[in-house]
Amino acid sequence: MSIAENIAAIRTRMRNAAMASGRDPAEILLCGASKMNDAQACRDAIAAGIDCLGENRVQEMTRKLSENAYEGAPLHFIGVLQKNKVRQVVGNVDLIHSVDSMGLLDEIDKRAGMMGLTQKILLEVNVGGEDSKSGFSPDEIRGVVETVLARKESHVQIQGLMAIPPAADAPGANRPYFLQMHNLFVDITPLLLHNNDKLTLSMGMSGDFEDAIAAGSTMIRVGTAIFGARHYPAV
Numbered sequence: 001m002s003i004a005e006n007i008a009a010i011r012t013r014m015r016n017a018a019m020a021s022g023r024d025p026a027e028i029l030l031c032g033a034s035k036m037n038d039a040q041a042c043r044d045a046i047a048a049g050i051d052c053l054g055e056n057r058v059q060e061m062t063r064k065l066s067e068n069a070y071e072g073a074p075l076h077f078i079g080v081l082q083k084n085k086v087r088q089v090v091g092n093v094d095l096i097h098s099v100d101s102m103g104l105l106d107e108i109d110k111r112a113g114m115m116g117l118t119q120k121i122l123l124e125v126n127v128g129g130e131d132s133k134s135g136f137s138p139d140e141i142r143g144v145v146e147t148v149l150a151r152k153e154s155h156v157q158i159q160g161l162m163a164i165p166p167a168a169d170a171p172g173a174n175r176p177y178f179l180q181m182h183n184l185f186v187d188i189t190p191l192l193l194h195n196n197d198k199l200t201l202s203m204g205m206s207g208d209f210e211d212a213i214a215a216g217s218t219m220i221r222v223g224t225a226i227f228g229a230r231h232y233p234a235v
């Protein structure tokens, strides 16, 4: 199956999942998680109408930017972001999904201020409370939003939330996490409605995006089901 065929098949599944839960399919965007895939694969996905591409690693993204891999689609950053790499990301991407601490948020704010721009971000929630994952805990989110909104000057704009729930050990196992994320999203939506852009609830990957859509996701991040299995180099 080609990338275009895979995207078409995912679009059909997205539409079916949306309609099964009474949602408008047009309100759910498909972000291609293009890590480990080359510039040509990115271009193929854009030609096939992907809504945006998301990268995980700064070095790989920088290289692919220099190869014009993302021309024609918004670029997002979705991976763990270290503070010392913020300068390579701010201003180069439309949205950073993976803001997982106040320290990182402040670093992005500082950098965006220096560049004279406003960086759009999502707050990453460690919805499963896993030690192995980064992110704010669900009960911190409202306070973080209020803190940022209360600042006189801010160069970040919070557009919503993102989560990577625990690896599901059975079909549907992540539904409670997706529902919890949706509740959190609904809770903060009134605070953020002054933003002109539509807010984003980024959740759902190749193995569970239908459950995420049923729970209210507005953006799914799909890698394997578009680009095929990733081949990590042997170490």
Ligand SMILES: *Cc1c(COP(=O)(O)O)cnc(C)c1O
Binding pocket: 033, 035, 056, 078, 079, 164, 205, 206, 207, 221, 222, 223, 224, 225
């Ligand atoms: C790789 C990745 C995805 C996509 O994962 P698949 O299971 O291949 O669809 C989504 N989100 C993030 C943050 C990722 O790193």
